[in-house]
Amino acid sequence: MADGADPTPGALLDAPVHEQACALRAGAVTARALAEATLARVRAQEPALHAYITLTPELALAAAEAADQRLRRGDAAPLTGIPIAVKDLLSTCDAETTAGSAMLRGFRPIVDCTVVARLRAAGAVMVGKANLDEFAMGSSTEYSAYGSTRNPWDLERVPGGSSGGSAATVAAGGVPLALGTDTGGSIRQPAALCGILGLKPTYGRVSRFGVIAFASSLEQVGPFARDAEDLGLLLGAIAGHDPLDATTAPLPVPDYTADLARGIEGLRVGVPRELLGEGLEPGVREAVEAALAQLAALGARIDRDVSLPSVGASLPVYYLIAPSEASANLARYDGVKYGYSAHDGPGMWDDMEQTRDRGFGDEVKRRIMIGTYALSAGYYDAYYLKAQKVRTLIRREFEAALATHDLLLTPTTPGVAFRLGEKLGDPLAMYLSDLFTLPVNIAGLPAASIPCGFAEGLPVGMQLIGRAFEESTILRAAHAYATVTDWHLRRPGAVAAAAMPS
C-alpha cells in the first residue's frame, strides 16, 4: 500500500502483511477492527469457498485486543495483530483439531503445537482452522471428512491439497497469511492451483511438535502468502530449533526479509530436464518457459543441462515411505483414549476394528494398508528398505545439482486446478499431480511455488528449489521475479461474485 492509500480495515484486507503491520503500528487501524473486517469477509466467503473446518471468532477478537495493547505499548512484533489461518492438522489447545478426519471430530488437544505457540507469542490473530484432506493425505482437499474446499478462481474446481483450505482463504483475500503442512507437495501444489505463494521449508527448519503426524520424515510446516516478503515474515516467525522436536536443526534463523531486494544477477538456475518433460499441460509449459525468460532477463543464468536421473522413481519411493510411516503414526487411533470410539461390538478387538473402519476415510485406509504391507516380514527389504536406498540416491542427485546451481526450477504441478470429483475415482491420477513436488520432500530441501501465469484462466505456479537451509535464496528470486511480473497481484473474482447477495 502506497503512502496515502485508504487505511480503512476493509481496504487493508487486500494489502500485504508488511503494509498491514505499518498501518497497525501507525495507529491508522486497530487490530480489533482488522480482525472484525477479516472475519466479516471470511464469513461472507465461506458458503461458497468452505476453506475452514472451524472458525474461531471469539479467540480472534481476544487475540486482536491483546495485540492492540501490545501495539499501544510499542512492543509489537512484525506479525502482531495480523490475521492468519491455520491448517487443522496443527494442534491448538483452545480450538478443535480434527486433522480433517471423522476420527478426531471434536478433539481438543491439551497443548499447542510449537508453531502456533510461536505465532501466539508473536501476537498473530488466528481466525480459524483451515480445511484439509484427511490427515493431510490427498491433493485436492476432497478427502476431508468435513466437505470439499473450492478453488476461488473457479468454484467447480479443487484448490489442491492437502492444505487446500489454507491456500483458498489466502487466495480469496480472506486472510493474508496461512500455515499449511507439506509432506509431498501439500503447500506448493495448492499454492500453485490457487495462484499464491507457498513454501515448504528445509526438513528440520520448522518444528513438527504438535503437528498431527502423517509421514514424519517428509513433512514440514510452512507459510502461504501473497508475496515473498510476507512469506519470509511468516517463515521467520515459525522457524528455528525446538527442544521438543529432535529433528529440528540447531541453526540460527536468518532475517528472511533482509536480503530480498538484492536481486538475482548471476544467480545460477538449473532446470532439471526430467521435470520439464512429458505429461505437462501446454499452458503450464508456456508459463514456465516465459518465467525462465524473465528470470534470465533479470540476470539469472539459466542452465538447462541439468539431470536428476533417479527422480523418476520419486513417486514409488514416496508411496512406500510415506504410507509406511503413516501406518505407524495412525496406529494410535484405536478408540481407547480419545477421538471417535465405536463400542457396540462384542469385545475390545471388535470395537478397535470398528473404530478404525468407521473413523478413517478410504484414502487413509488405503495408505495404512500399503504401509503395513511394505513393512511386513518378507517385504521390508524389497519395499521399505529399497525405497530408502533410492531416497538416498535422489537426495545425492539433488545435492550434486545444487552444488553447481543456486536454485533448481520446475513447474509446481503438471496441470492447473482440476474439477471436483475428476480424480476421485483414480488414486494414481491424484498422486501424479504431486509428481514435481514429491522429490523435494524426499530430498528434504526447501522449495516454494511462485505464481507465474495463467492457463485456461487458471493460475500456474513454478517451483523454486534451494539448498538445505537456504530459503533466503528462494525468497530473493521470488521477490525479484515479482518486480517484473504481476501474477501474484491477480485476484480471483469467483468468490466475491458468489458471496454477493442475490
Next chain:
Amino acid sequence: MAATGTGTGYEAVIGLEVHAQLRTRSKMFCSCSAAYFDAPPNSHVCAVCFGMPGMLPVINSRAVDATILAGLALGSTIPPRSKFDRKNYPYPDLMKGYQISQYDEPLCVGGGLDIEVDGVPHHVRLERIHLEEDTARLLHRNAPHGEAYSLLDVNRSGVPLMEVVSAPDMRSAAQAVAYLRKLRLTLRYIDVSDADMEKGSFRCDANVSLRPLGAERLGAKVEIKNMNSFRAVQRAIEFEIERQGALLDAGARVDQETRGYIDATGATVSQRSKEEAHDYRYFPEPDLPPLTISTERVARLRAQLPELPDARRVRFERQYGLAPADARLLTEARAQADGYEEAVALALTAVGGAPAGVDAAHATARAVAHWFTGDVARLLHGEGGERALADTRLSPAHIAELATLVERGAITLTTGKEVLELAFASGERPAAIVEARGLGQLRDEVEIDRVARAVIAAQAKAVADYRGGKPSALQFLVGQLMRELKGRADATAAAEVFRRHLDGLPP
C-alpha cells in the same frame, strides 16, 4: 550336562531376555516422573507419554548413559552409532500403537557374565543390550454383576527399560537363576536399576529348547513368559525341560511357541503359536535422529564405574584374609560391602591405630565379617522381610565397636550377641549398653568357681555323663553356668573350671 529326568539323552539350551527398568528421574521420552510405583493411577502422564496426536519423543540422555554404563559393567562393546526403531503392534496399553525400541543398532553389543553353580564356573555371553520404553498398565476388573472391564494406568508408559539379551549359553534352570542373580547384582552395583522382580522392575523371559546330547543344531525354541520370581524361573524352566523331554521321548515334535508360566501349578501353558506370532514391522524411528556415542562419553561413563562384585570379592579375600564364602556374602550387595569396609576401618583404628601386623588385622577383619554374615544378617533377614543396614538403627560404627569390645575381651561373645540385639532395637552404642547394664566380662574367679560348683551339685546326670565319657556333657554344664551368669563369663575359662573339678576329684 544331562538335563532331564525323563529322557537323559538331551541337553537344554537356555537364553534369557531381561527387561530392567532404569532408575532415571524422568521417563524415556518426556519429562514426566518415572517413579510410577505406588503413585496414584494416571498421575505421571503428559501428552507425550499418553501418545496424543502430534507429540514427539525427546531422548532422555540419562537413560542412554545408564544403559551404556550397564554395557560397560557387563563387558559390552559400545558402537559409535546407535538408533531407535518403531516396533508395531496393537494393544490398549501401548499408547502410540508402537513401542520405541532398538532393532538392529542397539546401544551395547556383546559382553558376558561369569556365574557359578555348585562351585562350577560358567560363562554366559550377552548378545546385546538395548533401550526402549515401557508400556502403560491394564488393570482387569469385574463389575459387581460379573461384567469384565479393564482400567488403564498410563503412569508406566514411557518409563525407560533396558533389555539385556543373553546368548543361548545356559544349560540348566540353576544356571539361569545364577545368571539372573548375577545380572541383578551387577545392575544394582552400578545403581542403574532397582532390579526388583516382585515390583516388576526386573522381568525375565526364557527361551528354552532341547537337543540330543552332542548335537550342534538347536531344537525348536519355546519362549516362556510371566515368571515373577527367581523361584518361578527355576520351576518354569525345569517344567519346560521335563515337558519337552517327554515329548521328544515319545517321538513327538516340540512346537515353536510362546508359553505362559502359571505360578499356582508350576506349569507352562501355550499362549501363542508360531503362526500367531506378531510381525512387529520394525522400521527406523523417524522422529529421532540416530545417536552418535562419542568415545569421550564412553570414557566418562567408564570412569564412573564402581568396583564390580567379582573384583571386590577377590580384593576382600586378599585384603581382609576372608574365606571365599564370606567374601561372596559380603559383596552381594554394594551397600553391605561398603558398610563392612567402613566397619573394618573403624575397628582397626579402635584396636590401636596401625595393628601389630597383617595377621592381627586379618583377625579383626574376619571378626567384623562374622558379625556381618552371622548375627547382623540374621537380624536383617528376620521378621519384616529383607532390610539393608541403612534401613535399621544399626550402623557400621555399631558393629565395629561391638567387634572391638569382644576382641579386647571387654565382653564375651555371648554378651556381644545380646548387646547387638539391644543395639538393633534401640540404636544405642554397644559400649553404652555394656556400661549401663553391667555386662562387662566377669573376671571374678571365686564367683565363677562358686557358680560352677552349684551347677555340679544341681546337675548330677550331666556330671555322671561327662565322667562316663561323654565330653558333650561339659558343654551343657558350661551352658548352665553361662545362664546363671547371663553370659558374662568366658566360656573357655569356665570349661576349664569344670574340668578341674570333675577330672581331678573322685566321685
